[in-house]
Amino acid sequence: MNVQALLPLPVVIPIVGAIGALLVGRLHRLLPLLVGIGAMAVSLGVLLLIATQVLAGHGQVITTYLSDEQPFRGRALGIAFSADPFGIVVALLAAALGAVLLTSALSELGHLGRRELGLLACLSLLMLAGVIGSALTDDLVNLFVWFEVAGLASFGLTGFFLEQPTALEAAFKATVLTSIGGFVIFAGSAMLYALTGALNFGQLQHALPGAASRGTSVAVALVVCGYAIKAGLVPFHAWLPDAHAAGPGAVSAMFSAVLVDLGVVGLVRMLICTRTVLPRLDDLLLGLGITSAVVGALLALAQDDLKRLLAWDTVSQAGIIVVGFASNDAEGISGAVYHLANHGLFKALLFLSAGAVLHATGLGKLSELGGLWRRRRVLTAGFTVGALAISGVPPLNGYASLGLIHQGVADDPVVHVLALTAQVLTVAALARATYLGFYRPRAQEYEHLETQHIGMRIGLGSLAIGCAAFGVLPTLIVPRIAAPAASFVLHTSAHAAGATAGVSTVPALSIPAGLSGGTDLVTSLGEIIAGILLAAAYIRWGEPRPVGWLRRLHTGSVNDYATFAVAGILLVSVTLLA
Amino acid sequence: MTSDDRLSPGLRHEPHVRAGWHRPWLGGPLVLALGVIILIGLLALPRENAALPVIARHAMEIAIPVWGQAEVVSEIVYGSRGFDTFGETFLLLGAVVVVLTLSRPREPRSEYVGEASEGHAEQCRLDPDEPESSDERRARRAESGEESETRRVRMSIVVRVAVRTAVPLLAVASVYTAVWGYTPGGGFPAGAAVAGVVLLVYVALGHRAVRRVVRTTVVEPVELAGAAVIVALGVAGIVIHGSMFANVLPLAQPLTILAGGNAQLYSGAEMVEVATGLIIVIFSLLGMGRDWTIRDDDPGDDSTTPGQGT
Numbered sequence: 052m053n054v055q056a057l058l059p060l061p062v063v064i065p066i067v068g069a070i071g072a073l074l075v076g077r078l079h080r081l082l083p084l085l086v087g088i089g090a091m092a093v094s095l096g097v098l099l100l101i102a103t104q105v106l107a108g109h110g111q112v113i114t115t116y117l118s119d120e121q122p123f124r125g126r127a128l129g130i131a132f133s134a135d136p137f138g139i140v141v142a143l144l145a146a147a148l149g150a151v152l153l154t155s156a157l158s159e160l161g162h163l164g165r166r167e168l169g170l171l172a173c174l175s176l177l178m179l180a181g182v183i184g185s186a187l188t189d190d191l192v193n194l195f196v197w198f199e200v201a202g203l204a205s206f207g208l209t210g211f212f213l214e215q216p217t218a219l220e221a222a223f224k225a226t227v228l229t230s231i232g233g234f235v236i237f238a239g240s241a242m243l244y245a246l247t248g249a250l251n252f253g254q255l256q257h258a259l260p261g262a263a264s265r266g267t268s269v270a271v272a273l274v275v276c277g278y279a280i281k282a283g284l285v286p287f288h289a290w291l292p293d294a295h296a297a298g299p300g301a302v303s304a305m306f307s308a309v310l311v312d313l314g315v316v317g318l319v320r321m322l323i324c325t326r327t328v329l330p331r332l333d334d335l336l337l338g339l340g341i342t343s344a345v346v347g348a349l350l351a352l353a354q355d356d357l358k359r360l361l362a363w364d365t366v367s368q369a370g371i372i373v374v375g376f377a378s379n380d381a382e383g384i385s386g387a388v389y390h391l392a393n394h395g396l397f398k399a400l401l402f403l404s405a406g407a408v409l410h411a412t413g414l415g416k417l418s419e420l421g422g423l424w425r426r427r428r429v430l431t432a433g434f435t436v437g438a439l440a441i442s443g444v445p446p447l448n449g450y451a452s453l454g455l456i457h458q459g460v461a462d463d464p465v466v467h468v469l470a471l472t473a474q475v476l477t478v479a480a481l482a483r484a485t486y487l488g489f490y491r492p493r494a495q496e497y498e499h500l501e502t503q504h505i506g507m508r509i510g511l512g513s514l515a516i517g518c519a520a521f522g523v524l525p526t527l528i529v530p531r532i533a534a535p536a537a538s539f540v541l542h543t544s545a546h547a548a549g550a551t552a553g554v555s556t557v558p559a560l561s562i563p564a565g566l567s568g569g570t571d572l573v574t575s576l577g578e579i580i581a582g583i584l585l586a587a588a589y590i591r592w593g594e595p596r597p598v599g600w601l602r603r604l605h606t607g608s609v610n611d612y613a614t615f616a617v618a619g620i621l622l623v624s625v626t627l628l629a
Numbered sequence: 630m631t632s633d634d635r636l637s638p639g640l641r642h643e644p645h646v647r648a649g650w651h652r653p654w655l656g657g658p659l660v661l662a663l664g665v666i667i668l669i670g671l672l673a674l675p676r677e678n679a680a681l682p683v684i685a686r687h688a689m690e691i692a693i694p695v696w697g698q699a700e701v702v703s704e705i706v707y708g709s710r711g712f713d714t715f716g717e718t719f720l721l722l723g724a725v726v727v728v729l730t731l732s733r734p735r736e737p738r739s740e741y742v743g744e745a746s747e748g749h750a751e752q753c754r755l756d757p758d759e760p761e762s763s764d765e766r767r768a769r770r771a772e773s774g775e776e777s778e779t780r781r782v783r784m785s786i787v788v789r790v791a792v793r794t795a796v797p798l799l800a801v802a803s804v805y806t807a808v809w810g811y812t813p814g815g816g817f818p819a820g821a822a823v824a825g826v827v828l829l830v831y832v833a834l835g836h837r838a839v840r841r842v843v844r845t846t847v848v849e850p851v852e853l854a855g856a857a858v859i860v861a862l863g864v865a866g867i868v869i870h871g872s873m874f875a876n877v878l879p880l881a882q883p884l885t886i887l888a889g890g891n892a893q894l895y896s897g898a899e900m901v902e903v904a905t906g907l908i909i910v911i912f913s914l915l916g917m918g919r920d921w922t923i924r925d926d927d928p929g930d931d932s933t934t935p936g937q938g939t
Contacts, residue, residue: 069719116872
């Protein structure tokens with residue numbers, strides 16, 4: 052059997068695990084999570100086997116046609132499932148983080164009820180299967196199906212702690228906004244099929260007319276908006292901080308580190324397919340991305356709830372990743388691929404630590420926390436490593452990838468300055484959180500302070516090691532992983548050929564790797580100093596008035612959030628139509 | 630718009646509750662504008678007399694020779710694009726599990742759970758001194774069996790006899806829909822019809838008549854078995870033909886019961902999946918009565934017991 056035939060297995064294995072998780076819960080409480088960890092490990096193993104072939108040389112695309120429905124004359128009725136250098140990164144990340152986070156959940160949540168653990172494991176596995184499926188599929192409708200699977204599973208996980216009224220409210224908001232997303236993606240995909248007769252991405256790329264018609268513009272706008280909701284781009288973002296802050300720590304980590312990527316995958320596929328027809332889409336996504344980066348970081352700085360702060364930061368980071376992909380520049384795109392992985396690692400680490408703090412103390416607000424570095428050293432170390440990585444402190448992983456993205460947008464001064472501003476705000480937000488939550492002296496003892504279990508330490512430790520490894524090895528990661536992925540995203544022909552012909556080779560692309568020269572180091576140092584000063588000023592003088600206005604715009608009402616989304620759909624459609 | 634008096638004191642402080650005046654004025658034009666955009670898109674689509682896409686014609690050509698299906702929709706759903714249906718099957722399973730998660734009763738937890746105590750604090754913050762509403766009181770009393778407003782009244786003999794007569798016919802008809810595979814979608818509508826039959830029995834003859842069948846411990850393994858058949862069918866394709874969901878079963882004469890090979894078995898498993906899934910969802914929602922609010926007289930709440938593990 053060749054590697055092609057194995058392509059659907061990384062999706063099928065977690066699904067089998069999900070079935071198993073529900074069944075074995077009757078035998079022992081912890082079995083569902085153990086089955087989950089096993090399923091993700093096997094899925095990861097298969098993905099690694101596939102990755103050795105996909106990332107060999109300059110990168111390759113390998114495709115299998117499901118139901119043995121081979122394409123004919125460049126057209127495909129069946130579903131093409133393919134591993135390309137970009138999709139495989141997302142899939143690997145989902146499988147690896149899934150295994151690590153389920154291990155942490157096993158130790159931290161192992162004492163919950165038998166039934167609820169089974170349900171938790173089942174939903175987590177379905178969500179991870181959805182993300183892996185979306186990363187590997189090459190079919191417009193199949194991508195929608197996996198979007199729905201992952202989205203639906205996430206509703207149950209968001210509302211998991213039924214004691215929390217806010218968790219249920221967050222689940223409701225996520226349901227409403229994701230349903231709007233599902234509707235526009237489906238409508239847009241149906242329109243694209245009616246216009247081109249294509250479901251396969253390669254066929255779609257060929258079938259789109261040379262210049263955009265009104266129909267194509269509207270259809271692409273709808274699909275883009277749907278995935279932008281999942282990626283949490285402003286103005287489609289307002290549900291995300293609620294949803295990612297509810298739920299157990301390991302689940303929040305999965306949402307921010309993995310599930311957001313599903314939206315990014317959808318956006319990148321649309322960018323690749325329509326690059327020649329709708330060149331304006333790049334600029335549009337650049338605008339949405341940079342707005343998200345700044346707004347997300349600004350509101351992260353203003354939060355009192357630790358997990359909510361991290362969730363707002365996810366809005367910001369997803370924005371920066373989209374900026375990289377939309378930069379239409381080799382360095383920017385490879386930086387975005389790299390940052391996608393890095394964000395997964397450090398955001399999982401941060402959420403896991405924040406979740407553990409909440410789980411152990413029952414307190415989630417920065418104003419109530421403090422002094423944890425004396426009482427919980429491992430947790431504090433975990434959070435600190437994550438905060439340093441996100442702040443771009445060398446040699447941790449954020450430094451290298453952010454540098455590449457910033458270089459990618461260097462020729463656009465406005466975007467470049469805004470990206471640097473977003474980074475300063477991010478540093479400030481994380482510095483403030485780390486100080487207030489962990490290092491600020493706290494006189495009185497905590498009412499509750501549970502012990503840390505071993506699985507949590509393993510989770511935190513492996514993620515921290517990941518952050519360090521991805522930081523010190525850019526000379527290995529950039530040419531071997533990020534460059535092929537960037538080349539795949541830039542050279543649309545490889546994508547089209549891979550989807551319709553079964554296999555294709557990605558053109559070579561060389562990107563200067565490694566910790567680049569002195570200016571980068573100086574910029575990074577400047578950002579960190581400015582960020583720390585800003586954090587200090589913020590703690591000392593409190594929130595400036597414009598931030599308050601921005602906060603008040605987020606009323607907490609799902610009606611208003613839906614209104615933002617509709618306004619966003621109009622904005623995107625009119626921009627693409629004009 | 631809600632008048633202030635009807636709001637609980639806790640809710641009155643929520644910023645969004647009273648800020649609703651702008652919604653009709655903002656939402657109306659926006660929705661209208663969205664309608665215009667979608668209309669622009671729809672008007673640009675090919676009209677009804679346009680040629681069918683090549684892949685759609687291809688589906689018609691291969692329906693009988695490759696998949697043994699006289700019904701093209703079923704051929705696409707369970708044949709050429711079986712993997713989409715695979716995803717949708719687990720979309721349905723996901724929906725069922727989400728309902729089970731959100732309607733589950735409280736379970737004893739052996740350790741301190743920070744999220745739970747934060748949640749209890751949240752509940753108090755949201756409604757510091759709201760008196761129990763009459764709805765809430767009634768629901769609680771009904772649940773504890775003290776008072777039930779709806780007396781158990783038997784359906785009339787006419788209804789019961791009619792349902793007893795119709796149910797076997799309906800059940801056979803539903804299964805037939807999937808097994809013979811002449812209906813667009815096969816297992817999906819058939820599964821919904823089977824669940825409808827169970828509901829009909831429940832409505833006419835009461836919970837006692839279906840009690841033994843609709844228990845989660847019975848239905849859930851059946852559902853998971855259906856899911857396992859679908860996975861096995863897909864993986865068999867990989868093992869035998871190197872392509873997931875490739876046809877592995879022999880095709881009989883078209884228009885006979887075994888005609889569809891893979892597609893027929895897939896459709897049958899899907900029927901089991903849909904029927905059991907809907908039954909689980911409906912009956913867990915009907916049985917949902919446990920509330921998670923904290924009360925002073927709460928006996929079974931381990932998570933708030935202080936002093937454990939500290």
